[in-house]
Amino acid sequence: MNSVKVGLLGLGTVGGGTVSVLKRNAKEIERRAGRGIVVTHAAARDLRRVRNCDLAGIQLTDDPFAVVNNPDVDVVVELIGGTLAARELVSKAIANGKHVVTANKALIAKHGNELFAQAQAKGVMVAFEAAVAGGIPVIKAIREGLAGNRIEWLAGIINGTGNFILSEMRDKGRDFADVLAEAQRLGYAEADPTFDVEGIDAAHKLTILASIAFGIPLQFDRIYTEGISKITAEDVNYAEELGYRIKHLGIARRTEQGVELRVHPTLIPYRRLIANVDGVMNAVLVKGDAVGPTLYYGAGAGAEPTASAVVADLVDVVRALTADPENRVPHLAFQPDALADIPILPMSEVETAYYLRMEAEDRPGVLADVTRILADAGISIEAIIQKEQAPEAQHVPVIMLTHRMRERQMNEAIQRIEALGSINGAVTRIRVEYLNKN
Numbered sequence: 001m002n003s004v005k006v007g008l009l010g011l012g013t014v015g016g017g018t019v020s021v022l023k024r025n026a027k028e029i030e031r032r033a034g035r036g037i038v039v040t041h042a043a044a045r046d047l048r049r050v051r052n053c054d055l056a057g058i059q060l061t062d063d064p065f066a067v068v069n070n071p072d073v074d075v076v077v078e079l080i081g082g083t084l085a086a087r088e089l090v091s092k093a094i095a096n097g098k099h100v101v102t103a104n105k106a107l108i109a110k111h112g113n114e115l116f117a118q119a120q121a122k123g124v125m126v127a128f129e130a131a132v133a134g135g136i137p138v139i140k141a142i143r144e145g146l147a148g149n150r151i152e153w154l155a156g157i158i159n160g161t162g163n164f165i166l167s168e169m170r171d172k173g174r175d176f177a178d179v180l181a182e183a184q185r186l187g188y189a190e191a192d193p194t195f196d197v198e199g200i201d202a203a204h205k206l207t208i209l210a211s212i213a214f215g216i217p218l219q220f221d222r223i224y225t226e227g228i229s230k231i232t233a234e235d236v237n238y239a240e241e242l243g244y245r246i247k248h249l250g251i252a253r254r255t256e257q258g259v260e261l262r263v264h265p266t267l268i269p270y271r272r273l274i275a276n277v278d279g280v281m282n283a284v285l286v287k288g289d290a291v292g293p294t295l296y297y298g299a300g301a302g303a304e305p306t307a308s309a310v311v312a313d314l315v316d317v318v319r320a321l322t323a324d325p326e327n328r329v330p331h332l333a334f335q336p337d338a339l340a341d342i343p344i345l346p347m348s349e350v351e352t353a354y355y356l357r358m359e360a361e362d363r364p365g366v367l368a369d370v371t372r373i374l375a376d377a378g379i380s381i382e383a384i385i386q387k388e389q390a391p392e393a394q395h396v397p398v399i400m401l402t403h404r405m406r407e408r409q410m411n412e413a414i415q416r417i418e419a420l421g422s423i424n425g426a427v428t429r430i431r432v433e434y435l436n437k438n
């Protein structure tokens with residue numbers, strides 16, 4: 001049987017990795033797919049740039065539409081990122097009746113609903129395993145492996161750059177900017193690294209995970225997003241002292257009132273496996289009602305780990321080429337007409353435990369004022385540490401862990417604490433999750 005011809009859009013880190021993996025493992029891939037899979041065409045912005053792969057046998061162009069419109073191309077692999085050109089190119093590929101594989105989380109999170117509807121009408125596949133957690137086959141695990149479960153919650157370290165920065169800061173005391181520059185050099189970071197450090201990239205990925213876990217439409221705009229840029233070395237150290245690690249998590253949870261969708265730094269007990277996921281590695285914990293908690297771990301970014309997911313999607317697409325469209329795995333795991341309109345909870349209605357750090361005057365009655373405000377709000381304290389005062393210091397750090405409380409109540413309590421004359425500046429608040437069986 002003839003090989004399936006792939007047209008590649010983008011020859012950057014992941015594009016180069018995809019060419020290399022397809023060439024190096026060509027025989028294994030053909031044994032799995034039943035047909036060869038060959039990159040025949042590729043588009044790149046700058047054709048003079050030296051690439052990290054062997055381009056022999058690939059027809060190159062600087063016009064991505066020439067690839068998308070080429071009748072010889074069977075499957076388009078979109079690896080250019082961003083949402084403007086990528087949206088137009090993927091839409092055009094679908095209109096031309098071509099299957100699409102993409103690693104573009106922003107594209108799927110923001111425009112997936114419309115692209116999947118278009119693909120369904122055309123009877124083509126749009127595969128996106130590489131869009132979430134790099135090389136970890138977590139889309140496949142949730143969409144297929146856990147199909148018998150009612151998924152209750154998931155929580156993931158889904159941005160490799162952010163995890164790399166937090167790990168290096170904690171273990172080596174390295175400077176934020178210096179670690180970020182290294183992540184950029186290694187090709188982990190987004191073109192705009194604020195997407196990594198401000199949680200936007202993780203929010204794109206959480207949008208996708210929540211949709212396939214709960215069978216809801218993609219709703220990127222409804223996610224509460226907070227990054228890691230305000231995490232300080234002292235919070236990292238106090239968290240350790242209390243038996244926790246700070247990780248940047250994407251969390252989706254089904255509750256009776258609706259679905260929680262949130263990305264923020266989180267204290268997790270250090271004994272949890274996921275608290276020990278360091279560097280550029282990603283991990284996603286998924287709790288199904290039948291299976292219980294399951295954990296998926298691996299490289300979340302980088303050329304070949306991401307290429308691993310792209311190539312797996314290509315194999316899936318090739319295997320399903322002759323299947324009727326209605327017999328293929330639905331894009332968002334649930335049949336398109338069975339997606340549910342479950343409300344997304346505003347952050348003010350979410351319940352978590354909290355870590356609070358404040359600078360308090362060291363005199364009688366100050367702690368009593370703080371604890372009274374928390375008690376009035378119905379917030380119960382689990383642990384409290386008051387650090388010793390340096391001789392020249394006016395204030396002492398006070399660190400508290402609270403029991404679970406609704407965010408709205410905690411916001412009000414924090415406002416009242418910050419208004420006390422004895423408290424200096426803002427109260428630092430980091431949410432705490434236990435990630436146990438419930």
Ligand code: HSE
Nearest residue numbers: 159160161188190301
């Ligand atoms: N910038 C992303 C990360 C790349 O660091 O995780 C993989 O999506």
